[in-house]
Amino acid sequence: MVNVDSQARLEMTQPVPPVSHRRREFSRAFRSLVTSRWALVGMLILFVACFVAVFGPLLAPFDPNRQNIMARLLAPGSEGANGAVYWLGSDHLGRDVFSRLLYGARVSLLVGVASIAVGGTLGTFLGLISGYFGGWIDDVIMRLGDIQLAFPFILLAIMFLVVLGPGLVNIILVLGIGQWITYARIVRAQTLSLREKEYVEAARAMGDSLFSILFRTILPNIVAPLTVIASFNVASVILSEAALSFLGLGVPPDVPTWGSMLAESRDHLLGNKWWLAVYPGLAIVFTVLAFNIIGDWLRDFLDPRLKERS
Amino acid sequence: MWSFLIRRLAQSVIVIIGVTLISFISLQMGGDPTYLFVSEAASAEEIQRARVALGFDQPLHIQYLSYIWNALQGDFGNSLSYREPAMGVVLEAMPATIELTFFSLFVAIALSIPLGIYSALKRGTPIDGGIMTFAMLGQSIPNFWMGIMMIMYFGLYLGWFPISGHVPFLMPLAEGNFAEAFGNLPQSIYYMIMPAIAVGSYTLARNARLVRSSMLEVLQQDFVRTARSKGIKEKQVIIHHALRNAWLPVVTMIGLEFGFLLGGVVVVETVFSYPGIGRLVFNAINQRDIPVVQASVILLALVFIVLNLIVDLIYSRLDPRVKL
Numbered sequence: 149m150v151n152v153d154s155q156a157r158l159e160m161t162q163p164v165p166p167v168s169h170r171r172r173e174f175s176r177a178f179r180s181l182v183t184s185r186w187a188l189v190g191m192l193i194l195f196v197a198c199f200v201a202v203f204g205p206l207l208a209p210f211d212p213n214r215q216n217i218m219a220r221l222l223a224p225g226s227e228g229a230n231g232a233v234y235w236l237g238s239d240h241l242g243r244d245v246f247s248r249l250l251y252g253a254r255v256s257l258l259v260g261v262a263s264i265a266v267g268g269t270l271g272t273f274l275g276l277i278s279g280y281f282g283g284w285i286d287d288v289i290m291r292l293g294d295i296q297l298a299f300p301f302i303l304l305a306i307m308f309l310v311v312l313g314p315g316l317v318n319i320i321l322v323l324g325i326g327q328w329i330t331y332a333r334i335v336r337a338q339t340l341s342l343r344e345k346e347y348v349e350a351a352r353a354m355g356d357s358l359f360s361i362l363f364r365t366i367l368p369n370i371v372a373p374l375t376v377i378a379s380f381n382v383a384s385v386i387l388s389e390a391a392l393s394f395l396g397l398g399v400p401p402d403v404p405t406w407g408s409m410l411a412e413s414r415d416h417l418l419g420n421k422w423w424l425a426v427y428p429g430l431a432i433v434f435t436v437l438a439f440n441i442i443g444d445w446l447r448d449f450l451d452p453r454l455k456e457r458s
Numbered sequence: 459m460w461s462f463l464i465r466r467l468a469q470s471v472i473v474i475i476g477v478t479l480i481s482f483i484s485l486q487m488g489g490d491p492t493y494l495f496v497s498e499a500a501s502a503e504e505i506q507r508a509r510v511a512l513g514f515d516q517p518l519h520i521q522y523l524s525y526i527w528n529a530l531q532g533d534f535g536n537s538l539s540y541r542e543p544a545m546g547v548v549l550e551a552m553p554a555t556i557e558l559t560f561f562s563l564f565v566a567i568a569l570s571i572p573l574g575i576y577s578a579l580k581r582g583t584p585i586d587g588g589i590m591t592f593a594m595l596g597q598s599i600p601n602f603w604m605g606i607m608m609i610m611y612f613g614l615y616l617g618w619f620p621i622s623g624h625v626p627f628l629m630p631l632a633e634g635n636f637a638e639a640f641g642n643l644p645q646s647i648y649y650m651i652m653p654a655i656a657v658g659s660y661t662l663a664r665n666a667r668l669v670r671s672s673m674l675e676v677l678q679q680d681f682v683r684t685a686r687s688k689g690i691k692e693k694q695v696i697i698h699h700a701l702r703n704a705w706l707p708v709v710t711m712i713g714l715e716f717g718f719l720l721g722g723v724v725v726v727e728t729v730f731s732y733p734g735i736g737r738l739v740f741n742a743i744n745q746r747d748i749p750v751v752q753a754s755v756i757l758l759a760l761v762f763i764v765l766n767l768i769v770d771l772i773y774s775r776l777d778p779r780v781k782l
Contacts, residue, residue: 291472292476294469294473295472295473295476295477295480296476296480297714297717298473298476298477298759298762298763298766299477299480299717299759299762300716300717300718300720300721300758300759300762301717301721302721302722302724302725303720303721303724303755303758303759304480304755306724306739306743306751306755307480307481307484307751307752307755308484308487310743310746310748310751311484311485311487311491311494311748312487383597383598387598387600390600390602390603391600391601391602391721391725394600394602394725394728395724395725395728395739395740395743396740396743396744397743407600410600410602410603410606413606414606414729417606417609417610417614417621418614420610420614422610425603425606425607425610426607429599429600429603429606429607432600432603433595433598433599433600433603436597436598436599436600437594437595437598440594440597440598441594444594
């Protein structure tokens with residue numbers, strides 16, 4: 149799911165700089181973002197997507213689930229009976245495509261971010277433990293991950309979701325658990341090298357609690373590579389969610405999603421109702437593209453050594 | 459060599475046990491699994507009878523052992539919609555899926571290597587930018603949407619390619635009917651072109667980027683400089699010195715790639731009504747035909763594990779630094 153070559157090269161283990169320094173970093177990030185045109189485009193798309201996800205109900209001209217037998221399969225730009233315009237057309241039940249698209253942003257972004265939060269937290273926690281303690285704990289955790297990776301992920305998700313049934317929480321959990329090993333591996337590798345560093349040694353010597361050593365001393369120093377991976381990961385999770393929704397395993401049918409809109413569009417391909425298939429697909433592509441671009445930019449920004457090479 | 463093989467096989471066995479454990483757990487997660495195996499209209503007695511017949515009244519560990527025992531014999535119960543053993547139904551759909559998976563891999567690799575190299579050689583030019591932009595897009599387009607778009611444009615609008623169906627190649631080949639198999643081959647490929655591009659687009663895009671970055675790295679290495687300074691032609695340097703090293707990361711990825719491709723095939727087959735495991739799974743999901751879903755997923759996982767094993771063996775031959 150993630151770019152493995154990028155992942156392998158992420159080795160950023162400087163101690164966290166003081167606050168004033170961090171503020172300078174932030175303005176450096178801002179400048180880098182503005183000068184890198186692509187990254188700016190990515191951010192812009194992401195901003196629009198988030199805006200739509202939050203304010204969708206205010207922007208949507210129609211109730212996304214309201215069916216209207218009189219307004220079935222209208223072409224984009226058609227005017228409805230009460231003068232309202234179907235900007236992106238209507239579907240086979242007379243529902244407004246534009247409104248459904250706006251609501252669909254919520255599911256995609258929510259599932260993308262929440263799954264990463266679940267998988268990232270779980271993976272980071274297990275990775276820290278695995279790397280810090282080593283030994284049999286490490287072995288068990290890593291072998292578990294190997295087993296999971298030996299399973300094409302989408303198949304695993306299908307198997308669980310068929311039994312559990314569709315639902316927002318289920319899909320977030322399944323997609324999240326699918327990601328933990330990526331984080332666990334990176335965090336483990338970093339922790340292995342960090343635990344020998346002087347400042348970790350110092351924390352230990354001063355009698356810091358285990359919790360404090362793991363989460364206050366070690367974790368802040370591995371956040372950088374994690375954010376890069378997370379950005380790519382959100383992109384791939386959004387793709388997975390769309391695929392699962394397409395298969396009918398996503399959220400319940402009364403919640404509009406881009407994937408389920410595409411699934412419904414298949415029945416109208418022969419009738420050349422292109423707007424049913426084109427718009428939800430574009431919405432997915434732009435959102436995923438934004439996360440991929442930002443991931444690329446973050447990687448270059450956080451590890452300038454890579455930029456020289458590419 | 460042998461110790462590597464044995465270790466790797468042992469690993470695969472552990473993984474397969476893990477796979478059965480996970481699939482067993484997934485069955486139990488929704489509560490009493492009996493309900494997954496009976497129709498919704500079943501009466502209380504019928505359900506009880508099914509529960510006893512399927513062994514779901516036994517303690518969990520007994521259930522798991524018998525699950526593994528049955529799974530080892532390929533017995534996942536009868537398909538609820540086909541009324542015959544689920545594994546048989548899945549195996550029938552298998553050759554079509556294997557054909558599509560390999561053909562997509564072939565398309566993805568055959569295109570990504572030249573694209574990646576060309577991009578690396580033209581580094582910083584608009585050509586490089588163009589290829590990389592396409593690669594970025596390829597990694598962001600859902601494969602099934604790509605399939606839908608191709609059906610709409612190349613299938614329905616231009617009428618260049620068939621929008622659904624499949625001509626078998628492996629099936630007659632396995633039956634020893636070579637004349638039929640190779641007679642089918644051109645048609646078979648013709649029908650697979652659109653689905654294969656849809657399935658392989660992500661792999662193609664990622665590998666193009668991978669080849670490019672590893673090519674750029676290799677081109678800076680001493681042995682390339684040495685080769686150039688010896689006056690060897692640039693073409694030779696690239697093909698004989700650089701490429702041989704640059705495509706190693708691609709080979710490493712192929713094993714993982716199968717996982718993606720198999721996953722992608724499952725979804726894309728549905729779009730093209732392609733008669734493989736994917737479409738079978740899709741229909742089984744809609745009919746809640748759990749035995750078929752389980753048998754398909756486990757069989758695909760097995761295929762993935764075996765393919766990975768093969769890739770590892772090939773890789774160790776290609777790169778002598780990998781100790782066997």
